[in-house]
Every structure is written in structure tokens, then in C-alpha cells.
Amino acid sequence: MKMLPYSKYSAEELNTYINNTTADAVKNSLRTATPKFNDFLHFIAPAALPLIDEIREKSAAIKKMYFGKTIxxxxxxxxxxxxxxxxxxxxxxxSFDHQRRRLSFDEIMNEAQIIKDMGHDSLLLITGEDPKGASVPFTAKCIRALKNKFSYINIEFYPMGETDYRTLFEAGCHGLTLYQETYDQELYKTLHLGGPKTDYMFRLNALAAGGRAGFYNLGMGALLGLNPNWRIEATNLAIHAMWIRKRFWRSRTQFSFPRITPTQGGFNVPAPVSDLDLEQMMLAFRLFFREADLFLSTREHHEFRTRMAEICVSHLSAGSQVAPGGYQAFLEGKALGQFTMHDRSSVTAVLADLKARGLEPVFKDWDPCFSA
Ligand code: SF4
Structure with a gap:
């Protein structure tokens, strides 16, 4: 078990601290208006679990303070x-032999129009590391066209250097999301078996390259279910975020909490994270990174997502398709995907449920005129 290079403490020291945290320490942390890193460690500690109702209440109050009722x-x-x-x-x-697809410019515009017709105004562009199909010049061309349809565009791509990120930023992309997958370098090596992604440090440093390139939003996360100790994974994520926030304070910090779901080709999840573990982790991030955007995707079940929207998360995907051409295929009655989605609700159903809970779902919270 290893910490990322920015950590002042070893994983063993942090693990011992987390496991020795008392209920009184958690209660004290819940009372503070300016939580520090040690308070974050208290919120993710096993000792916080019996206090989960108080933590939910506090998280809901903080979320309301920063986001009102909006999602x-x-x-x-x-x-x-x-x-x-x-x-x-x-x-x-x-290494997995299956039918692949890369979209042409026109196919991307077609998918975008279907998404726009669903009511969306914020788009997250995702790709595998495909230098032929999703090169920087091609992506920049797509972004320049897509920004005529969408107020906000974010990318979740392979890591790049500052120059390439700046090209995409200047084309009209304002957000960058990059998951480290696992912050444990030894574990990382065993899971990333070929290709440029084997370079842990290049990936780790890429978010800072995005910060230097000017992205307004910097999103991060770990793929949950890989590391047998989710509390240490969460701690590494928090340390990474503090490091990024200190250096790129003009950019907004964003967190995602992707939990592995079944994929084509199969993968036995080595360390499944339960609903309660995931909830505790997200609540801890809301309590410590109060103003940050917290995302929850359709990997999660509908009921869990809407409940977390009430008390914790600020951003939800809705009506998602998770394969190239997936929206057109869905219209034609076919299902494709990078991973299994557990919430297949339509945008209309998601809107109705959020409103029934007194929330205010919004499609637009950014306008290109905010850009420098
Ligand atoms: S998770 Fe790995 S294999 Fe899958 S698209 Fe991303 S880089 Fe490629």
C-alpha cells in the first residue's frame, strides 16, 4: 500500500490514524466550521459510521448552503x-477482442443533437486512447462545432501535455476530468498492463498540465473497487485535490466516485465498495471540500442517486449512453456500453424524481461569456 508522492505521511501512518479515530473526534469535527485534513480523516473513519445520520444532516446543510436546491x-x-x-x-x-467503433465528425454531431433534444446543455466528451480517432486537432474541431449547441463542454480523455490541453481549452472546452484509477503505485502497475497509461506519473501530473492550460474545472477520482482499502484511496484523492487546489485556485475542484460495474470481457472486482462505504466517502468529501462539485453517474442505482442528490452531490448524468454511437443505437432499440449502467431512467424520469424531492434540476449553469 503506497501513498501518492505528495503525501507527507505513509499509508501505514494514515491507516493507523483513521482506525484509531474515536467517536468523540468525529463529533468534534462535525462541529467545526473550517474542517482541516484531520477532520476529513475522521469523517471517513470506521468510528464515523454510527454517526452517519448526523453526517448526512450536516452534509445536506452544507450542500444547501453552496448549491441551494439545484442539481x-x-x-x-x-x-x-x-x-x-x-x-x-x-x-x-x-487485449479484448470485440467490435469497436470510432465516430466520424458527422456521427458525433448526430449523437450531440440527440443529446441536445433530450434537453441537455452540458456535454462530457469521452474516448479511449485512440490517436487515430480522437486526435487533438480532430477533437478541437468537434469542440468548436459543439460549442454552438452546448453551453458547457468537458473532456474525459487520455492524459496530455499542457500544449495539447491549451489547444482544446482555446477551442471552447472548459472542463477536464481525469481519474487516476488507483493512487497506489504498486496496484496501478498490476492493473495497467500495456500502453502509455502504464506511466503513473504522467497521468498524475496531467491534471496540473490542464490547470496550467487554463481549464476552469478540474475533475478527479479513483475507480472504486480496485484498492482493498477504500479509505486510503479516498485519502490519496483528498491529498491530490488539496495539492491541485493550492496551485490552481482559480479552477474549480470536482470529484467523481465511479464504482466498477460489470464490463464486456469480464473483470472480477477485487475489493467491492458497498453502498454505505461509497456514501460515507462522498459525505466526507462534501464536509471537507465544501464548495466542490460532486458527480454521480448512471453507474449507480436511481434511488441511491436521487437520495445522494438531496444530501450531497451537485451533478448527475441522466439518460446516458456509454458507447460510441450509443444514443443513435438506443433510438434503434440496441444497447451498447463501456460498463453496465444501473440507472437507465430517461431524462424526463430523472427530472420528475428530483422535483418530487423538492430539488431544482438545471441544465445550464455556465455560459461561454464567462470565459476569459
Ligand atoms: S480505462 Fe483503459 S482501456 Fe479503458 S478506455 Fe480508458 S485507457 Fe482505454
């Missing part, structure tokens, strides 16, 4: 399922 909705658009990497847990991995 921002967005949709992913997959560009290519070709990938030169070999990640053991992914249905797009290079």
Missing part, C-alpha cells in the same frame, strides 16, 4: 472505443 444535469458522449491501453478492468482494453 446540474449533463450527458456523456463517447467518441471512440478503440484504445491502445490495456487496463484489466475495462471493456475497451486493447
Amino acid at each position: 446540474r444535469l449533463y450527458a456523456p458522449l463517447y467518441i471512440s472505443s478503440y484504445c491502445i491501453n490495456n487496463c484489466a478492468y475495462c471493456g475497451f482494453r486493447s
